[in-house]
Amino acid sequence: MKNEINFLPKQLVRQDNLSKSVKWLRILALFFVFIVPVVSIIFFLLTFFSPLTQYQNTEKNLIASSQGLSNKIAKMQFIIDRTRNATKFIAQRNVYDKIIQSIYAQTTSDVNIISLSIKDNNIIIQAGSSSLLSLQDFEANLKNITVVHLTNFKTTSLSNAGTNGNYSLNIDAKIQ
Amino acid sequence: MKLRHPYKYYLFLFKDSKYYLPTVYSTIIVACILLIMFVIYPEIQNFLNIDAQVTQLKTQISTLQNNINNISGLNDSDLQTNFNLVNNAVPVDKDFSGAIQDISSVAIQSNVILNDFTVKVGDYASKSNTPGSSSTQDFTLDIDIDGSPSGIVNFLTKIKNSLPLMSVESISISQAQATIALQVYYVPYQQHTVDLTTYNLSLNPTDQSTLNQLASWNTSNLSPLVNTTTTGNLPTFPSN
Numbered sequence: 295m296k297n298e299i300n301f302l303p304k305q306l307v308r309q310d311n312l313s314k315s316v317k318w319l320r321i322l323a324l325f326f327v328f329i330v331p332v333v334s335i336i337f338f339l340l341t342f343f344s345p346l347t348q349y350q351n352t353e354k355n356l357i358a359s360s361q362g363l364s365n366k367i368a369k370m371q372f373i374i375d376r377t378r379n380a381t382k383f384i385a386q387r388n389v390y391d392k393i394i395q396s397i398y399a400q401t402t403s404d405v406n407i408i409s410l411s412i413k414d415n416n417i418i419i420q421a422g423s424s425s426l427l428s429l430q431d432f433e434a435n436l437k438n439i440t441v442v443h444l445t446n447f448k449t450t451s452l453s454n455a456g457t458n459g460n461y462s463l464n465i466d467a468k469i470q
Numbered sequence: 471m472k473l474r475h476p477y478k479y480y481l482f483l484f485k486d487s488k489y490y491l492p493t494v495y496s497t498i499i500v501a502c503i504l505l506i507m508f509v510i511y512p513e514i515q516n517f518l519n520i521d522a523q524v525t526q527l528k529t530q531i532s533t534l535q536n537n538i539n540n541i542s543g544l545n546d547s548d549l550q551t552n553f554n555l556v557n558n559a560v561p562v563d564k565d566f567s568g569a570i571q572d573i574s575s576v577a578i579q580s581n582v583i584l585n586d587f588t589v590k591v592g593d594y595a596s597k598s599n600t601p602g603s604s605s606t607q608d609f610t611l612d613i614d615i616d617g618s619p620s621g622i623v624n625f626l627t628k629i630k631n632s633l634p635l636m637s638v639e640s641i642s643i644s645q646a647q648a649t650i651a652l653q654v655y656y657v658p659y660q661q662h663t664v665d666l667t668t669y670n671l672s673l674n675p676t677d678q679s680t681l682n683q684l685a686s687w688n689t690s691n692l693s694p695l696v697n698t699t700t701t702g703n704l705p706t707f708p709s710n
Contacts, residue, residue, distance in 0.1 A: 316495065319495035329502075337510065337513045339519050346523055347523055349527040349528065350652035353530060353534065356538060360666055363538065366549060369549050370549065371559075371669075372556070377677045377684075378677065379657050380556065380560050383635045386637075387635070387653075388638050389630040394641070395623045398623070408644070411640070412640060439640075464697065
């Protein structure tokens with residue numbers, strides 16, 4: 295495509311561009327001259343008439359009025375602190391009553407618990423019976439306890455030594 | 471001919487030039503930009519700071535007002551009852567007698583015989599992994615009891631539902647005997663100033679639920695063996 299031919303003298307074109315720039319500069323300058331004082335005055339007034347001092351005084355008065363309640367406040371704070379401590383203790387403590395009850399509930403007429411110990415969520419159970427099958431059932435039933443989840447079941451020993459013909463089963467497990 | 475004030479000549483010359491207006495307008499624009507940078511922007515920042523302070527103050531005043539209303543509306547005797555209750559649950563110091571008395575009462579109620587007990591005083595230093603905002607400490611009570619398995623389970627259940635709060639560290643049951651290591655918690659009292667403008671001085675639903683639970687477990691429901699006070703040294707508070 296052919297370039298268009300500009301017949302105007304170069305000087306005239308420059309002058310036209312300059313006048314356009316002056317026009318835009320004037321608009322911009324007027325805009326700034328108007329906007330700067332207006333914004334400045336608005337923010338000055340907003341700052342000058344801000345309710346900060348009023349709120350500070352209200353707070354000061356309320357704090358002064360709360361001085362008469364210092365004894366009640368201290369007691370209430372004590373109650374809140376202790377209650378929150380108690381909530382945490384209750385949530386994290388172990389009592390093992392339900393797990394022990396569940397383990398004893400698995401015993402039958404020919405299976406008895408010789409000893410049971412729990413420490414740091416590790417359980418060691420020694421059960422005795424005249425029947426190996428009953429002991430096997432007892433162990434299987436222990437795995438089905440739902441009160442707590444018992445894991446890491448280990449049968450550490452099974453013997454009939456020194457128990458007058460009865461069998462003795464030692465089981466280790468972990469409370470999860 | 472020499473001009474007396476050559477700068478006036480240049481000024482006239484400049485005023486007549488085509489660059490006069492663009493220069494004036496540009497100067498105005500630059501001056502305004504400088505004003506925005508060094509006057510208006512700090513003014514806006516100042517206003518925003520004040521606005522943020524006002525918003526914060528409003529929240530603080532609201533919290534303070536709520537706290538004052540809550541505290542003013544509290545009944546003195548209810549407050550004292552709850553104060554004694556939580557102090558029984560989590561004492562401020564080692565309350566050996568309170569714990570032993572509680573265990574004895576529970577043993578009687580559970581039809582087990584309390585034989586021996588040994589108190590192991592724990593570490594005086596605070597434990598970082600224990601709960602509570604204050605330094606939480608504990609001591610261990612080793613007890614030997616005689617009773618049936620159901621009696622022992624009953625004893626443990628009752629221990630769970632009694633005050634002061636205790637935890638079973640270890641238990642060993644053999645035949646009709648049990649050796650139990652009970653951990654008894656206490657939290658030393660540390661007086662500190664409460665900022666009522668930020669601290670919400672009211673019980674949330676969880677606190678209320680715990681308080682109700684503690685009230686149902688209160689040792690006063692059990693018949694004490696010895697008629698002594700179960701609380702340790704109560705903290706002293708400023709009088710009104």
